Each structure stands twice: as C-alpha cells, then as structure tokens.
Amino acid sequence: MRTSLLLGTALGTALALSSFAAQAADLVVDDAVAAAAPVSNAYAGYVAVYGSSTESDIWGDSYNPWVGFGIDAAVSYWLDNSLQVELEATVSTARESEYEEYGFTSSRAVGHLNWSAGDYSLGGFVGVASLPSYYYGNSYGVLAGLEGQMQLGDAFVIDGQIGYLSSTDGYYHGDGYPLGVAFGQIGVKYFPMDNLMLAANVGAIKGNVYGDGYDMADLTYGATLEYQLENTPFSVFASYSGTVGSEDADFDGSNQTIKIGAKFSFDGLSLKDQATSGASHKVMDLTSVDYNGYGW
Structure with a gap:
C-alpha cells in the first residue's frame, strides 16, 4: 500500500511538473510574441x-x-x-439663410502628443487654424496648449484643456494689435452602455479678435x-452648444448651434473604449470667434 501511495504521489508530482513546464513554455512564447507585436489597437x-x-x-x-455642414476626422x-500621437482636422462652413450673401468657413489641423499612465493621461497640442475675416477672405493663426483626461470608475471620463490661438496673417494682422x-x-463623458455616450462641457474664450478696443x-x-x-x-450623434458673451466685453453677443451627424470609426472599439484608447483628443469648438467676434 505504501508502494502504491509512493507511486501515486510520484505520478501526480510528475504530471504537475509536466503541466507547469508546458504552461511556462507557453508563457515564454507568448511573451516573445507580445514583445515583437505592435500594441493592441495601435491605430484608431x-x-x-x-x-448644423x-x-x-x-x-x-x-x-x-x-x-x-462640417467634416471632422482624426x-x-x-x-x-504609454505614448500616443494623434492628428485631428476639421472643416466647417455656415451661411446666413435670409440673404445668402455672408458665410463663414473655418478649418484647423492639430497634432497631439499624450502620455498615459493607467486611468489618466497628460499631454499637449499644437496646430494651425483658418478663420474668416469680416472684410477680406480668411485669416490664419497658430494654436497650442495643454490637455489631460482621467477615467473615473467604469462609466465616466473627465477631460480638460487650456490653450492660446494667435493670429499670424490676415486683414488686421500687422496693424499693431496683438x-x-x-x-x-472641461468636459465629462458618461457611458451608461459601452456604445452610448452622454457628454457635456463648459469653457471660456477671451482675447482680442478685431483690433484695438474690440475684445471678446x-x-x-x-x-x-x-x-x-x-x-x-x-454611430449617430446630436449636439447642442452655445456661447454667452460678457456684457463688459466689446463683443457681447451669443449664439446657439445644433448639429446632427454620423460617424465612421475604423478601430473596432466601442464608444467607451474610444474615449480612452482611441482618437479621443480634440481642441474645443472655437467658432464663436467667427460668430461673436466676426473673425480676424
């Protein structure tokens, strides 16, 4: 009986060691493949x-x-x-419907670089922009800033950014006005389901857009x-956005915009995964510079 017990113990130990060796071999192969393969979902x-x-x-x-109408792409x-680069571009146009004589066309291209560590990321952006000038064609500028985002629990993502947009060429550029x-x-995204997103944001825009004594x-x-x-x-989406101008500013107007559209994502990610792993960084809407400040 003792012999049988020893044989059984030896056999069990041998089987356990064999299983462990096989698993270890699999781990070595998997690690080698993982080290050589690109990051999962590297492109988004x-x-x-x-x-609108x-x-x-x-x-x-x-x-x-x-x-x-408008086109956004990223x-x-x-x-x-831990390191992500992103390029975003947008073009939007609008024309007044009564006389059909006046219209705006805005565009920008922005590069982002972000470092991610677990549930949060930090980074910056730099880009170029084209804004309508009230009297003559379009004006041009450069923009840059800092950004970050954080995932809270399983359903919330908070993001924020600060930046500056500066004129480089246009009707008023060169007249001595900075x-x-x-x-x-700052914004928050809520995902009651993986493919359903509710988002909201608040922000501010302040500066000189029209020359001496014309602040917004x-x-x-x-x-x-x-x-x-x-x-x-x-995916399909609808948004409502607006601005409220300060009564103390030279341009104190307001505007409200409704957008309805559709989006094609080529990364195979859910909306919730796109918010943290996809092309999720975007400079805030600056079109109130067009509507409230007449552009540059």
Whole structure:
C-alpha cells in the first residue's frame, strides 16, 4: 500500500511538473510574441460628417439661421503602451439663410502628443487654424496648449484643456494689435452602455479678435448624445452648444448651434473604449470667434 501511495504521489508530482513546464513554455512564447507585436489597437480614428444650424444674435434676426455642414476626422497611433500621437482636422462652413450673401468657413489641423499612465493621461497640442475675416477672405493663426483626461470608475471620463490661438496673417494682422484669444474647457463623458455616450462641457474664450478696443469674453457650453450601432463601426450623434458673451466685453453677443451627424470609426472599439484608447483628443469648438467676434 505504501508502494502504491509512493507511486501515486510520484505520478501526480510528475504530471504537475509536466503541466507547469508546458504552461511556462507557453508563457515564454507568448511573451516573445507580445514583445515583437505592435500594441493592441495601435491605430484608431474616425471620420464624422454633420449638418448644423446656428442662431447668432450679434448679426440680428434677419440673418438667422446660419445653416452649414462640417467634416471632422482624426487618427491616432500608440508608439508604445504609454505614448500616443494623434492628428485631428476639421472643416466647417455656415451661411446666413435670409440673404445668402455672408458665410463663414473655418478649418484647423492639430497634432497631439499624450502620455498615459493607467486611468489618466497628460499631454499637449499644437496646430494651425483658418478663420474668416469680416472684410477680406480668411485669416490664419497658430494654436497650442495643454490637455489631460482621467477615467473615473467604469462609466465616466473627465477631460480638460487650456490653450492660446494667435493670429499670424490676415486683414488686421500687422496693424499693431496683438490679435489672439486664450481658451479653456472641461468636459465629462458618461457611458451608461459601452456604445452610448452622454457628454457635456463648459469653457471660456477671451482675447482680442478685431483690433484695438474690440475684445471678446465668451462662456461656452455644450451637450452631446452619441450612439454606436451594435456590431458596426457607425454611430449617430446630436449636439447642442452655445456661447454667452460678457456684457463688459466689446463683443457681447451669443449664439446657439445644433448639429446632427454620423460617424465612421475604423478601430473596432466601442464608444467607451474610444474615449480612452482611441482618437479621443480634440481642441474645443472655437467658432464663436467667427460668430461673436466676426473673425480676424
């Protein structure tokens, strides 16, 4: 009986060691493959199109609404498990519907670099922008700033940014006025489901946009609802945003914008994963410089 027990113990030990060795071999192979393979979902991005309608009180009721459309696109790449680069670009246009004589076209391209550590990331951005000038064509500027985001629990993502947009060329540039605006925003995204997002943000824009004695100081706000169709890369969204100008500023107008559109994401991620692992960084909406400040 003792012999049988020893044989059984030896056999069990041999089987356990064999199993352990096999698992260890698998781990070595898996580690080697993981080290050589690129980061999972290294590429991410999207293309979105939308229609918009804007009411701007600074232009008067006879010019409203301003109707237009826009295209947003972004692509990001994880250089490693903690460093992400991203390029975003946007073009938007709007024309007043009453006389159809006046219109705005704005565009920008921005590069982002962010370092991620677990539930949060920190980084910065730099880019170029084109804004309409009230009297002559478009004006151009550069923008730069800092940004960050943090995941709270399983359903919330908070993000924030601060930056500055400075004129480099345009109708008023070179007249001795330091044309530029500082801006900042904080936002929160809530995901009751992986593919349903409710988002809101508040921010501010302040600076000189028109020359000596023409300052703007706007509070901004917005809300977005987005739903990604099950097992598809397509989502639909609607947003409401606006600005309220300070009565102490030279440009104290306000505007409200409604957007409805669709988005195609090519990364295979849910909306919740896109908010932290995808092309999730975007400079805040600066179109109130167009509507409230007449651009540069």
